[in-house]
Amino acid sequence: MADRPSSPTRLAIARMFGKTGIRISAAVLAVFAAVALYAPFLSSEVALVWWDERGLRLPVFSDLFNRRSYVQYYDFLFNLVALMLPLLAVGWFSFRRRWSTGRRLSWSMALIAVAFVACLVPVIPTTGGGHHAIWSYRPTVAETIVAKRERVMSADQRLFAVFPVIPHRHDATYRGAVLAKPGDVNETSGSRFVLGSDSSGHDVCARMIFGSRISLTIGLVATGLSLLIGTIIGALSGYLGGATDLILQRIVEIMMCFPTFILVLTIVAMTDRDIFIIMMVLGLTGWAGVARLVRGEFLSQAVRDYVLAAEAIGMPRWRIMFRHILPNALTPLIITATFGIAGAVTTESGLAFLGLGDPNAPSWGSLLNQGRENIDYTWLIYAPGMAVFLLVTCL
Structure with a gap:
């Protein structure tokens, strides 16, 4: 026999999710949250997988902590939570019988806060003798959609790359793409604008995702x-x-x-x-x-x-x-x-x-x-x- 919700928090949540409309709304909100968390994996010029003569690489993960790509603190926090979420989900499920919902939530928030602060502390040594933080300004990742297009045009067949669904940056201004219609081709990347572009040449779909x-x-x-x-x-x-x-x-x-x-x-x-x-x-x-x-x-x-x-x-x-x-x-x-x-x-x-x-x-x-x-x-x-x-x- 299933245990009835005991704490006031669990009782309130159980009462709220007992309605069909609430469950549908929660599903839609979960989609919004997933899009916000994993935006770099949905819209970015950086490759998810890059395999060439130098071997197999996952450039998107190193780009997540590059401050040149993600300047704002909230972007870095979303990227950090996106990486920690699978581990937090495992811990949440493992301690579901021993810890209350409030305690698990408190520990999850504390772990995220500790990881956030740790990534801002300059502890990684540099070649110049100094130190830099995990989230810091680094050279731009070279494995991009533009680099792939250049190699394809040069008939270089020693490349396998997988890119996000929208291979465009939300803050990039693309040449000749002012108010492009949905489906038009981006001259810079060779990919299409799913939802067109705005008056500054930004990909609307990419800005929707990061918005x-x-x-x-x-x-x-x-x-x-x-x-x-x-x-x-x-x-x-x-x-x-x-x-x-x-x-x-x-x-x-x-x-x-x-x-x-x-x-x-x-x-x-x-x-x-x-x-x-x-x-x-x-x-x-x-x-x-x-x-x-x-x-x-x-x-x-x-x-x-x-x-x-x-x-x-x-x-x-x-x-x-x-x-x-x-x-x-x-x-x-x-x-x-x-x-x-x-x-x-x-x-x-x-x-x-x-x-x-x-x-x-x-x-x-x-x-x-x-x-x-x-x-x-x-x-x-x-x-x-x-x-x-x-x-x-x-x-």
């Missing part, structure tokens, strides 16, 4: 920050009550008086249009609703028998709040998190559509903005528009 990283990163980071702030303020307000509740709720009401999108527009317009600033702004302005929800849950749970029993035995207040009450308030928080991620994705796309996003980021909103400026080139509208619609709808 999923932007949307998921902003959604998760901004929502995580707002959940953290809102949960702490709501817990203190709902459990402590009195003057603490009065002061904190006035702060919450002040935050709720400001139109969030207008506030975000103002802050982004006054600062650098960097993706990390956008994440912080969205996270620091979206916690008021979470705080009100958590406060209500804590007010409801604070009069339950298990809380009164914990207070009677002298348990510290912080432990009662975050060890006992908070797990029983997870169900509405999970729902709030999904709406928060959807809102963050929509806001970021809206900022990019208005020209206030990060100009160097392959955002879906920036593609929509180009589609607005070039209304006859419909592939600049339908592809990113459908991606935003599907992601937000499934959330």
Whole structure:
């Protein structure tokens, strides 16, 4: 007989996934997450497999940690998680009976954090006597689609290479490929543009693939920050009550008086249009609703028998709040998190559509903005528009 979910976290997740619509949405979101994680294996000029007179090589793996190819920290984090995910899955499955879901999740996050920091520490010796980190600036990988084409044109038959489905970089500007139609041939690589190109000569499909990283990163980071702030303020307000509740709720009401999108527009317009600033702004302005929800849950749970029993035995207040009450308030928080991620994705796309996003980021909103400026080139509208619609709808 199967064990029933015991912890509040597992109970909330089991209740949520008991609905067919939730399972379908989860499957679509899993596809988005897989595309974001394994984007370099789906869209890149670097070969997955390269076999010539020098032997068999896997150039894509060395390129994952080349800072010339992946400049942003979030790109490096996605690449690292993509490599660690099989090992984490094995560990998750191996300890499923001995460790709770929360403990396995905590250990997984800790391992990723340790690996991330370790890859930034310069410990690998160089020929000049110094040291460099695993993620560092190195010469560009030579095993590319352009190199293969040159060798094929020179009648060199001693080569076997396998490339990603989209053999183009998302940030490369290709000659003679401005607003190319879907199916047109790229003169540089000899491959076709699956979804055409934009007004700068970028492959739209490649930018769509790497744009999923932007949307998921902003959604998760901004929502995580707002959940953290809102949960702490709501817990203190709902459990402590009195003057603490009065002061904190006035702060919450002040935050709720400001139109969030207008506030975000103002802050982004006054600062650098960097993706990390956008994440912080969205996270620091979206916690008021979470705080009100958590406060209500804590007010409801604070009069339950298990809380009164914990207070009677002298348990510290912080432990009662975050060890006992908070797990029983997870169900509405999970729902709030999904709406928060959807809102963050929509806001970021809206900022990019208005020209206030990060100009160097392959955002879906920036593609929509180009589609607005070039209304006859419909592939600049339908592809990113459908991606935003599907992601937000499934959330």
